[in-house]
Amino acid sequence: MATATLTIDLTALTNNWRALDAMTDCETAAVVKADGYGLGADRVARALANAGARTFFVAATEEAAALRQALGPGPTINIFSGHMAGDTDMISDLHLTPMLNSIDQMLRHVESLPGHPFGIQLDSGMNRLGMEAGEWAALRELAEPQNPTLVMSHLACADEPDHGMNAFQLANFLEMTEDMSTPKSLSATGGILLGKDYHFDMTRPGVGLYGGQPFADAEPVAHVSIPVIQIRDVGPGEAVGYGNTWIAPKDSRIATVAAGYADGLIRAMGAKMQLFHGSTPCPVVGRISMDMIGVDVTHLGEDPKELDILTEDQTVDDLADAAGTIGYEILTSLSARYQRRYTT
Amino acid sequence: MATATLTIDLTALTNNWRALDAMTDCETAAVVKADGYGLGADRVARALANAGARTFFVAATEEAAALRQALGPGPTINIFSGHMAGDTDMISDLHLTPMLNSIDQMLRHVESLPGHPFGIQLDSGMNRLGMEAGEWAALRELAEPQNPTLVMSHLACADEPDHGMNAFQLANFLEMTEDMSTPKSLSATGGILLGKDYHFDMTRPGVGLYGGQPFADAEPVAHVSIPVIQIRDVGPGEAVGYGNTWIAPKDSRIATVAAGYADGLIRAMGAKMQLFHGSTPCPVVGRISMDMIGVDVTHLGEDPKELDILTEDQTVDDLADAAGTIGYEILTSLSARYQRRYTT
Numbered sequence: 001m002a003t004a005t006l007t008i009d010l011t012a013l014t015n016n017w018r019a020l021d022a023m024t025d026c027e028t029a030a031v032v033k034a035d036g037y038g039l040g041a042d043r044v045a046r047a048l049a050n051a052g053a054r055t056f057f058v059a060a061t062e063e064a065a066a067l068r069q070a071l072g073p074g075p076t077i078n079i080f081s082g083h084m085a086g087d088t089d090m091i092s093d094l095h096l097t098p099m100l101n102s103i104d105q106m107l108r109h110v111e112s113l114p115g116h117p118f119g120i121q122l123d124s125g126m127n128r129l130g131m132e133a134g135e136w137a138a139l140r141e142l143a144e145p146q147n148p149t150l151v152m153s154h155l156a157c158a159d160e161p162d163h164g165m166n167a168f169q170l171a172n173f174l175e176m177t178e179d180m181s182t183p184k185s186l187s188a189t190g191g192i193l194l195g196k197d198y199h200f201d202m203t204r205p206g207v208g209l210y211g212g213q214p215f216a217d218a219e220p221v222a223h224v225s226i227p228v229i230q231i232r233d234v235g236p237g238e239a240v241g242y243g244n245t246w247i248a249p250k251d252s253r254i255a256t257v258a259a260g261y262a263d264g265l266i267r268a269m270g271a272k273m274q275l276f277h278g279s280t281p282c283p284v285v286g287r288i289s290m291d292m293i294g295v296d297v298t299h300l301g302e303d304p305k306e307l308d309i310l311t312e313d314q315t316v317d318d319l320a321d322a323a324g325t326i327g328y329e330i331l332t333s334l335s336a337r338y339q340r341r342y343t344t
Numbered sequence: 345m346a347t348a349t350l351t352i353d354l355t356a357l358t359n360n361w362r363a364l365d366a367m368t369d370c371e372t373a374a375v376v377k378a379d380g381y382g383l384g385a386d387r388v389a390r391a392l393a394n395a396g397a398r399t400f401f402v403a404a405t406e407e408a409a410a411l412r413q414a415l416g417p418g419p420t421i422n423i424f425s426g427h428m429a430g431d432t433d434m435i436s437d438l439h440l441t442p443m444l445n446s447i448d449q450m451l452r453h454v455e456s457l458p459g460h461p462f463g464i465q466l467d468s469g470m471n472r473l474g475m476e477a478g479e480w481a482a483l484r485e486l487a488e489p490q491n492p493t494l495v496m497s498h499l500a501c502a503d504e505p506d507h508g509m510n511a512f513q514l515a516n517f518l519e520m521t522e523d524m525s526t527p528k529s530l531s532a533t534g535g536i537l538l539g540k541d542y543h544f545d546m547t548r549p550g551v552g553l554y555g556g557q558p559f560a561d562a563e564p565v566a567h568v569s570i571p572v573i574q575i576r577d578v579g580p581g582e583a584v585g586y587g588n589t590w591i592a593p594k595d596s597r598i599a600t601v602a603a604g605y606a607d608g609l610i611r612a613m614g615a616k617m618q619l620f621h622g623s624t625p626c627p628v629v630g631r632i633s634m635d636m637i638g639v640d641v642t643h644l645g646e647d648p649k650e651l652d653i654l655t656e657d658q659t660v661d662d663l664a665d666a667a668g669t670i671g672y673e674i675l676t677s678l679s680a681r682y683q684r685r686y687t688t
Contacts, residue, residue: 002404002425034606034634035680059635060346060602063681080635081346081573081602101574127584128600128636129574156586165588229425230445230473240471242500244509256472258404258425262378262676267669268612290378290672291403291424292472325611328634332606336379336680337407 002258004226006338012219014051024199029055031206038334042070061087068094083109119150124172126156151182158190159214212327224310226257240294241286253298262290264333272322275307346602348570350682356563358395368543373399375550382678386414405431412438427453463494468516470500495526502534503558556671568654570601584638585630597642606634608677616666619651
């Protein structure tokens, strides 16, 4: 068994969903795109559905189709990328709901699937997805009588509460949806924390469910433990790993553990992160290889059988800091090679 | 269809294997660990077996078991991490060959599976995997009469031909294997390029098969094309994407394409890489999101339906430079979300 274990705590996941839900008076959906932020959309979504989530969001129609297989016929499955060419049969047969982003998508949808549910995605300033104010003004009279299920937009800077962009996008969204009776949604995890003005009729948390910032009180959901392949003594002056980047300063005991960047342990983290034996940190030595990492275990006083990398002591956001990225990327990088265990 | 396409050119792959094979007079194996460097170990290994490869290497026994299903009973499947606790049944039932790394592994192997094939992995100086000189000296008399199939080691600095570590490891390997009749192997892709002294009886190319450095003449194997979800006009001063990091300097036409860091397009690449419409480069604008990238297509004169990111013009090593990493990590990061197409 030279395969690392990724343990996914479904109780922590549903606790996070309930905690975010308790912050608002509206419906709390769940974003499970990118295979449930890397943790397995099928298991994650079923756990959240059992906890009470009734609406799920994914990025692409292919993800929505897989999710429908996992969830069965009840829950609403919304697609951020909308109704793309080639999606019609899946949207129709599997009762999926595209968030329409443009006049082109609106025409494709109403012509190919008249009467089939859809939502509207508006661009309130991020300039990434959704209809512009002018486009929406031209289309609104046509769209509203067809009873969209949701009108939504997305915040560009919600992780920075003091950023002026938040109020700017809120004002745009309010103006574009004025007098609409359609349910409204503006906020993901960051927006929930911005307060009641940002909640509307539905929030759409993603990263906060999975234990990442900006939801500081999130319970950690993902834990990674890596088996030790071999432990060796190295003397002063001996090099460890590719490129001889680490030279032992003294007699040291070095463990080689069986995971690396092919498991999504981003190479850039290097020695800026640690592995853990219980709560005792063990420094990384040398470069992260594709399938292995060298770890200094000299101070442990015993030879560990495995070492942990994603723990209560070193969260996805700690690893993100080490890699110079964000917790979201740490999660979605976790690869297929893990033995996955789900705990409830 | 808001899913990007990863096209894997199996002809380029087998051409690379043949080109590396033609550089030596010995057997050329193939390293297909980490799911064939992210490109699909089953398809990759079958193509290489059809081209003539008879020996394959993986990192973990679980990978070896999956590979045996793909390849059938003929080829040799060697496991770098050796014989770990819990591996015995798979090694025995699926005729896998562990490269034993330590006295512990040797004892586990000969006690649990007497007579079952094994190889020996020696540490010639990288201090990552394999038996130390002293350990090997104590064990050699016991091991040799049991006819190991291979004695191997691995170079730490083969990508740097002038690094003194190469000659140091070569001398150590020669000394540790002196007078052994067992077939020997020291080199992966980089070592093949170091010349005949490093070839021994078998080479084990990995990254060179998949089109990456240091094999400069490798044909590109992986191509990625991303559908455009939406194209919009933005005016001077408008921001695009998370954190408002890109502000349009003039009237611009911005495409949002349907892939991001959850597809393994490393977030750190940011605007240091480009997308391509045919051979015309299109700058990235704003941050790479989980599922989307903004691209400036103002200069194209038409609205593209898709844009390419991994092409003849922008290779895995170009993307690696943009991300501050190595081509190996670009390959192994390619996620499960792609539509995968194999061409022959």
